[in-house]
Amino acid sequence: MKSRVIKIVSSLAIGIGIAAAPASSYAATPKTMKVHYIDVGQGDSIYIKAPNGEDIVIDGGSKGKGNAVVSYLKKQKVDD
Numbered sequence: 001m002k003s004r005v006i007k008i009v010s011s012l013a014i015g016i017g018i019a020a021a022p023a024s025s026y027a028a029t030p031k032t033m034k035v036h037y038i039d040v041g042q043g044d045s046i047y048i049k050a051p052n053g054e055d056i057v058i059d060g061g062s063k064g065k066g067n068a069v070v071s072y073l074k075k076q077k078v079d080d
Contacts, residue, residue: 003043010046010058011035018051038072040065047073 018033031051038045040061048056055078060069 007037007044007046014048036072036076038069040069045069047076047078049076 014033014035033051034049036047036049038047038061040059041064043059043061045061045065046056046058048058050056055073057069057073060066
């Protein structure tokens with residue numbers, strides 16, 4: 001239940017942030033955003049591929065789950 005609430009709140013916050021951004025900054029970029037939820041045990045890590053190509057990670061999990069998150073990001077071709 002708590003995880004579901006976090007997912008909903010984070011998705012809404014991201015949507016509002018993107019909607020509030022100036023339209024000109026996204027004019028030449030794709031209009032899609034992908035949000036990935038990665039299971040890190042007690043919760044979820046969130047990876048976002050923004051419409052402008054920016055990669056965003058929210059809550060990478062505990063030290064013990066860091067390798068799983070990095071592995072997932074590499075599969076998604078995130079190189080930073």
